[in-house]
Amino acid sequence: MGDAMSKQNNYFETLQAALNDRSACIGVVGLGYVGLPLALHFVEAGFSVLGFDIDEERVAALRNGESYVLDIDSALVAAAVESGRFHATTDMDRLGESSTISICVPTPLRKTRDPDMSFIRGALDQIATHLRAGQLIVLESTSYPGTTEELLVPMVETAGFEVGSTVFVASSPERVDPANAVWTIANTPKIVGGVTDACTELCASLYGTIVEQIVRVGRPITAELTKLMENTFRSVNIGLANEMALICQGLGVDVWEVTDAAATKPFGYMPFYPGPGIGGHCIPVDPLYLSWKMRGEGAQARFIDLADDINRSMPRHVVSRISGMLNHRGLAVRAAQVLILGVAYKKNVSDVRESPAVDVMTELVEQGASIKYHDPHVDTLMIGDQEYGSVELSEGSLRQADLVVILTDHESFVPNVIVEHSQAIFDARNLTTGIRSPKIERL
Secondary structure (H helix, E strand, O other), X not given: OHHHHHHHHHHHHHHHHHHHOOOOEEEEEOOOOOHHHHHHHHHHOOOEEEEEOOOHHHHHHHHOOOOOOOOOOHHHHHHHHHOOOEEEEOOHHHHHHOOEXXXXXXXXXXXXXXXXXXXXXXXXXXXXXXXXXXXXXXXXXXXXXXXXXXXXXXXXXXXXXOEXXXXXXXXXXXOOOOOOOOOOOOOOOEEEEEOOXXXXXXXXXXXXXXXXXXXXXXXXXXXXXXXXXXXXHHHHHHHHHHHHHHHHXXXXXXXXXXXXXXXXXXXXXXXXXXXXXXXXXXOOOHHHHHHHHHHHOOOOOHHHHXXXXXXXXXXXXXXXXXXXXXXXXXXXXXXXXXXXXXXXXXXXXXOOOOOHHHHHHHHHHHOOOEEEEEOOOOOEEEEOOEXXXXXXXXXXXXXXXXXXXXXXOOOOOOHHHHHHHOOOEEEXXXXXXXXXXXXXXXX
């Protein structure tokens, strides 16, 4: 036991010292909207960073100092490359050079709405091949509760290492909010939960070099559940807001006015707003990881499933409202000219993953509408097997449309101009708030 404890202390102290003096090499697997900013923060903190990605085009862009992530200016990437401390690569053989490895790969849902763990498993297969004593492996990708202990720990043990002694393992789920200039990696508290106390402390030391506040929890599953709780909270409350929108429509009341009035209560209430559906990398996906896990335990996550049903029904509701507006003007959906404003899942981003706009547009196409879209952040978009390109937002394009549908409230959109030159508008985001016009219907 004395030899084992001595070995643990040796690896722990060596890595701790390397983190403190910035001599540790930081590895980041997956250079998307989570991994790239994380890597650049570590470079800024004085570390040498190896960024791994299987996408050769991404790696080539980074090596040329070019950013493909909306929140990250290319100048930051170029500066990191020129410093000599940031290297992007597809060569997984270099994983062994890293003192720490943060896994930041996608965790989507399959068409069956079960977790797709293929990206995490692929990353773990590569890490296992190059694992060495003294490394810290951290799962940042959001996943079902238990992933760290069910997948990472066996990987380490099968490779012949002892977790918490020769290799350290922890969960620290990402909390990135794209396009949020106020809450960044640096000032958003970081949850860390290790398999052992030593794992937790090393993980805290790693992220403590770039994050102002570290929140330690007792186990990796606690960290994983914390992330799922956060996004389930949002999903359920958005579901309530969407159901309230349906109720208000039936009663002939403005849901936006109701919500804003309720928000004046200084206690016991937090405003959430309705919309055409939910999208992005987290809210439509993360709660279903928890729901899937509970089904495996023979239980049902009823709030999660109900909120998901309501939120996923909103694109159909939007299409129904569009149809009603056209019918009121003596027009059918078939052959109607519909201009969609905004296809990203939220304002000021280019991300169309799970975007409700895709569902709305798909349904309109299936009903025979002629659709066009404008989004300053999304150049092209696939609807079924057809590619659409963003058209110019002009007086002409607005006038030509039988109906303008606002699905994303990008800050670049000027409400007064849109209202002035449009024949009719369905506003699913309340972009036109404060403007009274018979042209406008709101969600």
